[in-house]
């Protein structure tokens with residue numbers, strides 16, 4: 001990725017080039033900020049923010065899809081229920097967003113994925129008011145979605161297990177509380193600006209894949225390798241795919 005970022009940056013430099021002048025984009029704003037105040041906003045800052053924006057929009061959604069596939073495929077009962085729902089539903093040849101969000105069991109699997117393995121598990125820090133005390137500006141309070149989503153007082157028992165049913169069994173009061181405490185896209189003024197795009201992709205791509213292919217883990221007994229840097233990343237999801245009906 002650094003190489004790609006560098007080559008795109010070169011195309012935009014200097015910022016008065018024709019290409020840069022005609023562009024209205026994040027990169028141009030960053031380069032303009034650098035030109036107007038190079039000592040405060042260095043090229044390294046331009047690079048870091050550009051790469052952050054690319055990763056924010058791709059690695060997160062990929063991680064969520066990865067987690068979804070793993071949990072569903074590693075649990076044959078869940079896989080079976082999901083497949084039954086998808087095959088019985090009247091879906092367009094390319095699954096539409098409205099169709100995806102109207103599939104109750106699929107929605108439960110997706111929420112349970114984002115609950116158990118939010119793609120950004122690290123602490124999201126903010127200034128804060130705690131028990132009516134406004135903390136000084138230098139104090140940052142961090143909340144980790146990974147931890148918050150395991151709170152049994154909110155999400156019920158076995159909160160460390162993948163159990164989509166918890167979303168279907170919860171009464172209205174509990175469900176509202178669970179929805180309110182979902183923090184996979186952060187919250188407040190810096191909440192994820194790409195969340196609608198991410199949900200759009202997830203609600204189309206995942207039902208499409210599971211409807212279209214018979215899927216099986218190649219090594220069902222081998223746990224998925226994972227590590228947490230800025231994002232939660234996984235490795236080793238090997239799946240055999242076979243187009244249904246072939």
Ligand code: HEM
Nearest residue numbers: 056057060061119120184185186187190191192193194198
């Ligand atoms: C499942 C997918 C995604 C997840 C889990 C996710 C998660 C997050 C989280 C937790 C934050 C920090 C929010 C906070 O500080 O309160 C964030 C911020 C951000 N996300 Fe996402 N994101 C996803 C997809 C996307 C996509 C598709 C894009 C862009 C196309 C995107 C762009 C951004 C940007 C630019 C920020 C910084 C917002 C700011 O600081 O004001 N994200 N995301």
